Amino acid sequence: MKTETVIKAVNLTKMFGDFTAVDNICFEVYKGEIFGFLGANGAGKTTAMRMLCGLSKPSSGEASIAGFDVYRETEKIKSNIGYMSQKFSLYEDLTIAENINFFGGIYGLSDKELREQSESLIEKLDLRKNANKLVGELPLGWKQKLAFSVAIIHKPSIVFLDEPTGGVDPITRRQFWDMIYDAAAGGITVFITTHYMDEAEYCNRVSMMVDGKIAALDSPANLKEQCSAATMDDVFYQLARKAKRS
Amino acid sequence: MDVIVENISKSFNKGKVKALNDVSFAVKKGELFGIIGPDGAGKTTLFRILTTLLLADDGTASVNGSDVIEDYKAIRNKVGYMPGKFSLYQDLTVEENLTFFASIFKTTVEENYKLIEDIYVQLEPFKNRRAGKLSGGMKQKLALCCALIHRPEVLFLDEPTTGVDAVSRKEFWEMLKRLKKEGITILVSTPYMDEANLCERIALIQKGEILSIDTPVGITEQYPDQLYAIKSDNMSMLLKDLRKSVNVKSAYSFGEYHHIAFSENFGDNPLQTNLLEANNHTNFKMMPITATVEDCFIHLMTKPEVDEN
Numbered sequence: 001m002k003t004e005t006v007i008k009a010v011n012l013t014k015m016f017g018d019f020t021a022v023d024n025i026c027f028e029v030y031k032g033e034i035f036g037f038l039g040a041n042g043a044g045k046t047t048a049m050r051m052l053c054g055l056s057k058p059s060s061g062e063a064s065i066a067g068f069d070v071y072r073e074t075e076k077i078k079s080n081i082g083y084m085s086q087k088f089s090l091y092e093d094l095t096i097a098e099n100i101n102f103f104g105g106i107y108g109l110s111d112k113e114l115r116e117q118s119e120s121l122i123e124k125l126d127l128r129k130n131a132n133k134l135v136g137e138l139p140l141g142w143k144q145k146l147a148f149s150v151a152i153i154h155k156p157s158i159v160f161l162d163e164p165t166g167g168v169d170p171i172t173r174r175q176f177w178d179m180i181y182d183a184a185a186g187g188i189t190v191f192i193t194t195h196y197m198d199e200a201e202y203c204n205r206v207s208m209m210v211d212g213k214i215a216a217l218d219s220p221a222n223l224k225e226q227c228s229a230a231t232m233d234d235v236f237y238q239l240a241r242k243a244k245r246s
Numbered sequence: 247m248d249v250i251v252e253n254i255s256k257s258f259n260k261g262k263v264k265a266l267n268d269v270s271f272a273v274k275k276g277e278l279f280g281i282i283g284p285d286g287a288g289k290t291t292l293f294r295i296l297t298t299l300l301l302a303d304d305g306t307a308s309v310n311g312s313d314v315i316e317d318y319k320a321i322r323n324k325v326g327y328m329p330g331k332f333s334l335y336q337d338l339t340v341e342e343n344l345t346f347f348a349s350i351f352k353t354t355v356e357e358n359y360k361l362i363e364d365i366y367v368q369l370e371p372f373k374n375r376r377a378g379k380l381s382g383g384m385k386q387k388l389a390l391c392c393a394l395i396h397r398p399e400v401l402f403l404d405e406p407t408t409g410v411d412a413v414s415r416k417e418f419w420e421m422l423k424r425l426k427k428e429g430i431t432i433l434v435s436t437p438y439m440d441e442a443n444l445c446e447r448i449a450l451i452q453k454g455e456i457l458s459i460d461t462p463v464g465i466t467e468q469y470p471d472q473l474y475a476i477k478s479d480n481m482s483m484l485l486k487d488l489r490k491s492v493n494v495k496s497a498y499s500f501g502e503y504h505h506i507a508f509s510e511n512f513g514d515n516p517l518q519t520n521l522l523e524a525n526n527h528t529n530f531k532m533m534p535i536t537a538t539v540e541d542c543f544i545h546l547m548t549k550p551e552v553d554e555n
Contacts, residue, residue: 040411041382086409140285166409167285167437169452170544174499181482195411196438198501202481220502232501233412240413245381 004031006157006189007052011061012070014047021047023212024061029205031157034180034190036200039209040240045193046162048209052191053160054078066157079108082151082188085162089147092136096127099135100150107154121149141172145179152183159183161192165199177202197233206232208239215239248400248431249273249296254305256291265291267454268305273433273447278426280445281435282539288454289435290330293404296433297327310399310431323351326398328389330405330435336378340369340388343377344395351396361428362391365421383414390421401425403434407441419444439540450543457546462539469537469545471495475503478527487525498544505541 007029014022022044029035039045050056052065054074063070066080090099100121104114122131125145135143144164152159161180165173177199184190192203200206200220207217216223216239220232229235249272256266266288273279281289294300296309298318306313312320334343344366348355359366365387372380377388386406393401403422407415419441422432434445442448443462450457450465458465478484485504488497495509537545 040413041409163409169284169547170439170540171498171547172284177499195409197412198499201501202499236412237416240411243413 003033005029006031006066007035007063007191009052009061009063012048012051012058012063013060014044014051014056015059020212022051022058025209025212025214027207027214027217029158029189029191031189032184032187033205034184034192034203036203036206037191037193037209038200038206038236039193040243042245043209043240043243044212045209049160049162049191049193053081053083079154080157082107082154082156082159083162084144084147084151084159084164086144086164086166087162090135090143090150093134095132095134096122096138096146097131099146100153103150104153107156109154117153121153125149141168141175144168145172145176148176148179148183152188156188158189158191161190163193163195165194165196173199197231197236200232200236208236210239210243211245215242247272248275248277249279249307249309249433251292251296251307252305254292254295254302254307256288256295256300256302256304264454266295266302269451269454269456270305271449271456271459273431276426276429276431278422278432278434278444278446280442280448281433281451282437282439282442282448282543283435283451284437286453287451289451290404292451293327293329293402293433293435297325297402298322323396324399326393326396326401328393328401328403328406330408332385332389334377334385334389334392337376339374339376340380341373343388344391347392348395353396355395358395358397361397361425362394364424366391382410386410386414386418390418394425398430400431400433403432405435405437407436407438415441439538439543442539448539450539450546452543452547458542465539465542466537469542471507473535473537473541474506474508474532475500475535476506476530476532477503478530480525480527483525484527487527496545496548498541500538500540505535505537 005028010026011024012022013020013024025048037045051058051070052063054070054077058070065077068076068080094102100118101114104117109117122128148164165176168176180190194200203220205217205219206223208215223235227235227238229238252270254266254269257264269292283289291300295302296307296314298314298321308314309321310324314321338346344355369384369387372384377385380388407418426432445462447459447461448465449459485497485499488494488504488506493508495507497504497506
């Protein structure tokens with residue numbers, strides 16, 4: 001795959017005191033790719049992601065996101081990415097329509113774009129009847145599908161998804177992945193973390209963080225071959241087991 | 247039977263939200279029993295009723311021979327409960343938390359140390375660290391120690407492995423197997439379908455209703471169709487093509503493969519290979535497989551009487 005690079009990290013490092021949370025990581029992510037960012041608890045995934053989203057300043061190294069520098073152009077990064085996580089996605093005490101309006105506004109859509117986007121989103125998710133319902137009343141699966149749609153409402157170049165499917169029922173989890181494929185096919189790069197190893201298989205490439213470093217990075221098929229493992233679960237187990245910190 | 251649940255119902259918001267609807271099951275003494283279902287299925291409500299922290303609207307339940315209403319005080323002395331949300335004292339150290347929980351149950355850490363020894367040795371190097379400063383895996387281990395320190399008859403673990411990585415999850419289940427040997431009855435809830443196989447019996451739960459109760463093998467044997475695993479070089483196109491095929495009854499992604507079942511009268515060309523050829527699928531591979539618990543869960547969710555959408 002020879003395409004445009006949208007995420008580039010070179011020796012990216014983050015120290016907290018004398019603790020190296022992220023240790024000289026180097027990798028590239030290409031346009032329209034679904035990139036799985038895996039690792040054990042405490043391996044440094046969240047810290048790395050915060051740097052890539054322009055929320056935390058690296059201690060050393062370089063990185064550019066959608067062509068913008070993580071030291072100097074953090075505001076430009078923020079307006080060119082989307083973000084959602086399992087823990088924070090939408091405001092529960094606002095209605096569906098209000099949430100779309102609020103996030104669309106924050107992401108800088110014009111009134112006209114907002115009206116059009118909001119209309120087509122409600123239509124696509126079949127939420128017409130519920131548009132004035134509070135988000136808190138929606139089942140988790142719907143909430144996550146809506147949150148994802150809102151995270152890409154401004155057509156960002158990259159969307160960061162931090163464990164978006166945790167606790168979601170098996171059918172909705174798969175519908176969520178259908179939406180991820182559609183977004184990627186539309187040219188949005190997807191950067192995703194998950195604890196479900198079957199979902200690692202759905203990524204074009206997967207990186208595995210162990211103790212702040214990237215211990216492996218390749219397509220699921222190649223990783224399985226390199227580790228002589230039958231499943232991504234085995235790959236994860238083999239690599240993460242070597243971790244010194246937990 | 248050590249835990250008996252009969253026709254338990256519970257709703258919230260003046261009946262608007264039905265958390266549990268006529269739930270019944272029983273767990274044997276010393277059994278490792280799994281409650282498997284997504285968020286919002288009613289798992290936590292069920293555990294809170296059984297640990298006497300919440301009253302049911304209808305139905306009866308007993309734990310280790312004591313009724314959850316009449317004998318709630320007795321139950322509180324003989325169950326251990328690890329809530330889904332980390333609930334230890336963040337500003338007490340590891341050791342202080344453990345001593346505190348031992349003392350409210352009028353026992354000492356020394357008295358039951360053998361029960362937690364395996365787990366606690368991993369925490370010992372951090373015994374003077376505040377609980378709030380521990381990593382996720384360590385918090386989980388400490389919470390388990392605190393739930394065990396009074397040697398409970400029945401242990402309730404509400405989503406102990408949610409958000410925990412695959413390696414720590416494996417270790418956690420190893421710990422549960424060892425506890426089971428001590429004769430403790432364990433009820434554990436989880437949204438991870440693959441963990442179902444580590445339980446002796448499981449209840450699949452969705453929208454406050456139990457879909458099925460059996461051994462994991464018993465559940466998977468009830469899957470009504472022959473299931474096939476199928477793959478090609480373009481998996482998302484393959485899934486779309488399969489769903490277009492009239493003979494395909496169900497098609498879902500399962501990691502590297504899609505799992506599909508055919509409808510009954512599928513004739514000689516069940517897969518409509520012409521459809522697949524038309525889209526130039528390469529490296530096509532298909533083989534019969536046995537259903538997993540997740541296949542069964544999906545099947546039960548999509549049965550007409552359960553489907554509300």
